[in-house]
Amino acid sequence: KIALEKPETLSSPSLQNLTQDDLKKIAALKAVEFVESGMIIGLGTGSTACHAVARIAELLQQGKLSNVVGIPTSKKTHAQAVQVGIPLSDIEHHPIVDLAIDGADEVDTYMNLVKGRGGSLLREKMIEGACKKFIVIVDESKMVEYLGASGAMPVEVVPFCWKYTADRLQALFQAAGCVAKLKVLGNGDPFVTDNANYIVDLHFEKGIGDLNAASDLILRLPGVVEHGMFLDMATTVIIAGSRGITIKNK
Ligand code: 5RP
Numbered sequence: 001k002i003a004l005e006k007p008e009t010l011s012s013p014s015l016q017n018l019t020q021d022d023l024k025k026i027a028a029l030k031a032v033e034f035v036e037s038g039m040i041i042g043l044g045t046g047s048t049a050c051h052a053v054a055r056i057a058e059l060l061q062q063g064k065l066s067n068v069v070g071i072p073t074s075k076k077t078h079a080q081a082v083q084v085g086i087p088l089s090d091i092e093h094h095p096i097v098d099l100a101i102d103g104a105d106e107v108d109t110y111m112n113l114v115k116g117r118g119g120s121l122l123r124e125k126m127i128e129g130a131c132k133k134f135i136v137i138v139d140e141s142k143m144v145e146y147l148g149a150s151g152a153m154p155v156e157v158v159p160f161c162w163k164y165t166a167d168r169l170q171a172l173f174q175a176a177g178c179v180a181k182l183k184v185l186g187n188g189d190p191f192v193t194d195n196a197n198y199i200v201d202l203h204f205e206k207g208i209g210d211l212n213a214a215s216d217l218i219l220r221l222p223g224v225v226e227h228g229m230f231l232d233m234a235t236t237v238i239i240a241g242s243r244g245i246t247i248k249n250k
Pocket of ligand 1: 044045046047048049102103104105114115116117118119120121124
């Protein structure tokens with residue numbers, strides 16, 4: 001486990017009485033202050049990251065940033081970035097990404113994350129794993145004592161015999177009271193990821209426990225593509241809360 005620098009808190013009485021989306025936007029705008037002209041930027045996915053994408057586009061339009069290339073982490077973010085005019089590429093052409101900015105579903109004390117409740121974890125992990133710096137932007141509701149505390153940890157699986165894979169995932173964590181459920185749309189059809197896979201959500205009654213051990217066990221299972229634990233990947237977490245913005249660095 002890694003010792004973290006003392007977090008810096010910028011207190012602001014004006015952050016009281018804001019909505020969760022306002023807080024997400026505040027965290028996103030703070031993160032975009034770290035974007036510099038000429039950077040290759042990983043563009044995250046979700047309702048927090050989309051504020052960062054919009055802000056980068058705004059700064060490009062105003063001429064306050066130039067020569068920025070975005071690497072979108074999902075088809076949805078790709079569409080948003082095209083719409084707002086951010087030049088795009090991918091990690092085949094830019095295997096080293098200067099900075100990625102993305103939201104998270106959970107952030108623990110050690111800056112480990114659960115991501116992918118929006119279903120984009122595979123591309124997010126590939127791109128954010130290629131980054132020199134990875135800034136995670138969250139409102140304070142995402143901070144947890146341990147991963148798995150506030151909801152599911154998603155696992156991307158191949159559709160072939162997905163139920164067999166789901167059953168084996170659940171069995172791996174029986175002692176932690178794990179229940180595996182296929183992620184479905186409102187009409188009951190399976191949610192299909194950008195890479196044409198399914199998502200099995202793992203619900204842990206008692207938390208995930210040893211994260212590295214859980215990661216190894218999951219990734220060894222045939223049928224699993226990737227999981228939503230992002231361990232030791234975030235370099236900075238920006239948390240917007242009612243008492244101000246907190247910035248944690250590794
Ligand atoms: C998508 C993600 C998102 O970053 C995560 O779900 C947080 O979403 P939001 O910013 O909408 O709360 O991992 O796969």
